[in-house]
Amino acid sequence: MSGLPLYPIYIVDFFGSLCMLVLSFIALRYAWILKRTHTRNVFYTYIFWLCMTFVALSISRSTGHALRGLLLYSGYPYLWKKLAPYSGGLNSIAFISAAVLTFYFPNVQKVMEVIKEDARRLKEAKEELEIAHEKLRDFNLRLEEKVKERTRALVLSEQKFRRLFEGSRDAIFFCDQDGCISDINPSGMNMLGFKVKSEIIGLPMKQFFVRHEDWEIYNKSIYDQGYIVDFETQFKRVDGSTIYLIITAGAIKEKNGTIIGCEGIAKDITTFKRMTEKLIYSEKMASIGQLAAGIAHELNTPLGIILGYTQLLKEDIEEQELLEELKIIEKQTKNCKRIVSDLLSFARSSERRYISKVQINDCIKQTVTIVKHTFELKGIDIVLYLDKDLPKVIADENKFTQVLMNLLNNARDAIGENGTVYIWTKHEGETEDCLVKVIVGDTGEGINEKIKRRIFDPFFTTKPAGQGTGLGLSVSYGIIKEHGGTIDVCSPPSDKEYVSRGIKTIFIVTLPASTSEKAKKRLKQLISVC
Amino acid sequence: MKDYIKNIITVFIFIFLILLDSINAEAVQIHGPPEGFFVHIMGHIFFAASLIFILYLLEHHPQKHQNGWRWLRYSFWFFLAWNLDTLMVHIVYRRMPYSSLYLPLNMWEHKLLPPYNLEHVLYYIGRFDHLLCIPAMLFFVLSLRSFLQSHSEDETL
Numbered sequence: 001m002s003g004l005p006l007y008p009i010y011i012v013d014f015f016g017s018l019c020m021l022v023l024s025f026i027a028l029r030y031a032w033i034l035k036r037t038h039t040r041n042v043f044y045t046y047i048f049w050l051c052m053t054f055v056a057l058s059i060s061r062s063t064g065h066a067l068r069g070l071l072l073y074s075g076y077p078y079l080w081k082k083l084a085p086y087s088g089g090l091n092s093i094a095f096i097s098a099a100v101l102t103f104y105f106p107n108v109q110k111v112m113e114v115i116k117e118d119a120r121r122l123k124e125a126k127e128e129l130e131i132a133h134e135k136l137r138d139f140n141l142r143l144e145e146k147v148k149e150r151t152r153a154l155v156l157s158e159q160k161f162r163r164l165f166e167g168s169r170d171a172i173f174f175c176d177q178d179g180c181i182s183d184i185n186p187s188g189m190n191m192l193g194f195k196v197k198s199e200i201i202g203l204p205m206k207q208f209f210v211r212h213e214d215w216e217i218y219n220k221s222i223y224d225q226g227y228i229v230d231f232e233t234q235f236k237r238v239d240g241s242t243i244y245l246i247i248t249a250g251a252i253k254e255k256n257g258t259i260i261g262c263e264g265i266a267k268d269i270t271t272f273k274r275m276t277e278k279l280i281y282s283e284k285m286a287s288i289g290q291l292a293a294g295i296a297h298e299l300n301t302p303l304g305i306i307l308g309y310t311q312l313l314k315e316d317i318e319e320q321e322l323l324e325e326l327k328i329i330e331k332q333t334k335n336c337k338r339i340v341s342d343l344l345s346f347a348r349s350s351e352r353r354y355i356s357k358v359q360i361n362d363c364i365k366q367t368v369t370i371v372k373h374t375f376e377l378k379g380i381d382i383v384l385y386l387d388k389d390l391p392k393v394i395a396d397e398n399k400f401t402q403v404l405m406n407l408l409n410n411a412r413d414a415i416g417e418n419g420t421v422y423i424w425t426k427h428e429g430e431t432e433d434c435l436v437k438v439i440v441g442d443t444g445e446g447i448n449e450k451i452k453r454r455i456f457d458p459f460f461t462t463k464p465a466g467q468g469t470g471l472g473l474s475v476s477y478g479i480i481k482e483h484g485g486t487i488d489v490c491s492p493p494s495d496k497e498y499v500s501r502g503i504k505t506i507f508i509v510t511l512p513a514s515t516s517e518k519a520k521k522r523l524k525q526l527i528s529v530c
Numbered sequence: 531m532k533d534y535i536k537n538i539i540t541v542f543i544f545i546f547l548i549l550l551d552s553i554n555a556e557a558v559q560i561h562g563p564p565e566g567f568f569v570h571i572m573g574h575i576f577f578a579a580s581l582i583f584i585l586y587l588l589e590h591h592p593q594k595h596q597n598g599w600r601w602l603r604y605s606f607w608f609f610l611a612w613n614l615d616t617l618m619v620h621i622v623y624r625r626m627p628y629s630s631l632y633l634p635l636n637m638w639e640h641k642l643l644p645p646y647n648l649e650h651v652l653y654y655i656g657r658f659d660h661l662l663c664i665p666a667m668l669f670f671v672l673s674l675r676s677f678l679q680s681h682s683e684d685e686t687l
Contacts, residue, residue, distance in 0.1 A: 027674055030678055034674065101580075106587060
């Protein structure tokens with residue numbers, strides 16, 4: 001029978017199926033290795049499962065072709081008929097599985113990419129978070145360092161300002177909205193005479209002003225201008241004494257401008273003020289002295305002539321009535337000459353001096369011996385506290401005795417009856433700048449401020465007319481000045497030593513000791529003048 | 531009670547009522563003999579479509595000129611050709627009259643009988659399908675071996 005033989009096809013099928021079987025298993029082995037070595041590779045996973053389907057396909061085809069040939073050739077066609085549907089079915093499943101895998105793989109790939117992208121983002125976010133965390137940690141460390149540094153600076157600043165506040169010689173004060181003192185430094189407390197801070201905190205500042213008008217000016221300036229500069233005023237201390245202050249203060253404001261208090265610095269200018277007053281007084285006294293010297297000098301000559309002629313007339317006139325009148329003229333002229341002499345003493349006239357090294361203690365004892373009896377008649381005791389080691393001074397002993405006599409007489413007049421006059425002698429400082437002090441205190445009534453200012457003025461007296469010329473203290477002032485010393489009055493004295501004895505007024509005479517440079521210079525000047 | 535629970539209950543009641551009303555059991559579908567053939571043909575079409583799809587992806591692969599990927603493309607082209615070939619043979623075989631083949635017990639005497647037409651020719655040539663699938667499988671093996679050798683870490687297609 002003619003026709004195209006099919007056995008070439010069967011031979012190709014038979015060997016082809018075997019070949020496919022071998023190749024599919026080789027492929028499966030490679031795929032298995034790839035999958036195992038690249039566990040996270042989706043493509044190799046796909047290839048592995050594709051190989052599985054190819055293996056299934058190869059088996060089905062080997063069944064379909066090779067087994068068919070063997071069964072038909074060996075005379076078992078009925079067996080092939082039973083196996084054929086299984087082979088075909090497996091073949092179909094293999095196709096479909098391969099197709100499903102192929103279609104499914106890109107989706108898995110996409111899902112994996114999405115997961116990988118998410119993982120990558122997560123990783124990036126984690127890295128960013130770690131960087132941020134690191135930065136935050138660094139920032140925290142830096143912040144801690146900064147806080148420590150700032151705290152250190154703050155502590156230093158606080159210490160600096162605290163030292164300034166505590167150690168300042170001027171008063172530094174803070175007031176609240178009601179004008180009450182909320183804080184003040186130790187100098188401020190001392191200035192106002194307080195010892196414990198709690199005593200002064202809360203006290204209204206107003207009460208320290210001596211003059212109410214000053215407080216009003218201060219307060220108005222703070223509230224109107226927000227500050228006050230170099231405001232000079234007088235404050236009342238807790239013990240009742242007064243001090244001069246110069247205040248510079250400013251308002252403490254909130255952000256909205258509301259004044260919630262004030263802060264300021266007050267400088268005690270009492271000493272400066274007193275020094276200035278003394279200087280002015282000294283200048284005034286010098287001017288008066290010059291004037292007095294001029295007048296005295298001009299009056300001295302005509303008075304001498306009047307006295308001379310009066311005395312001549314007395315010798316020539318025998319009439320008793322006229323003689324008596326001439327005696328009155330002579331007496332009054334002598335009085336005038338004495339006044340002129342006193343004026344010259346006050347004005348450092350060129351009167352002859354008897355300069356020597358004087359032991360003040362001896363001088364005092366001698367003077368006290370002279371006046372003691374008079375004092376005792378009025379019930380006045382004289383108590384001496386003399387410095388045994390008192391150095392000598394360069395002075396005119398008679399002049400110094402005159403000064404001492406004036407001071408004792410003033411003390412006696414101040415006491416009136418029954419009292420005590422104290423005399424101290426002291427020395428201060430080393431050899432070259434040593435000062436000798438004579439302090440005369442009395443338990444009289446004291447001197448008020450108004451009188452105290454004019455006490456050394458010539459012709460100023462509080463005694464009744466005829467009892468004093470008002471030249472005693474001014475002459476004493478002139479004498480002490482001439483000796484290079486000072487004379488001061490304190491009424492009432494602040495020192496407890498005097499207060500405890502009931503002393504109301506003290507006069508302090510200060511002279512340079514003979515050993516001091518000042519005294520030596522002075523001596524040279526006096527010698528050259530003489 | 532939540533809405534979705536109400537909906538589920540309503541659906542179940544509806545299905546229950548339908549089942550109460552049914553006369554014949556419809557649960558099992560009986561599959562006739564030609565169904566296997568159609569499933570097989572559809573399997574081929576499905577496989578061919580998947581190969582076209584994967585080839586499309588491979589054509590756009592950035593490393594398509596490297597050995598592994600190139601052989602993989604060749605492999606899939608051959609698989610596609612083999613698949614179309616076998617599909618054609620299945621169809622032609624079904625269309626050919628049974629008398630076109632002489633199939634005695636002795637397989638060495640099996641013949642394709644004249645008269646011959648295009649379908650006979652296509653059938654006879656198409657039956658040598660191993661000439662397509664063996665190169666396909668060979669390229670596939672070569673591709674995998676290349677991947678293995680290069681230790682490619684490429685995880686993208």
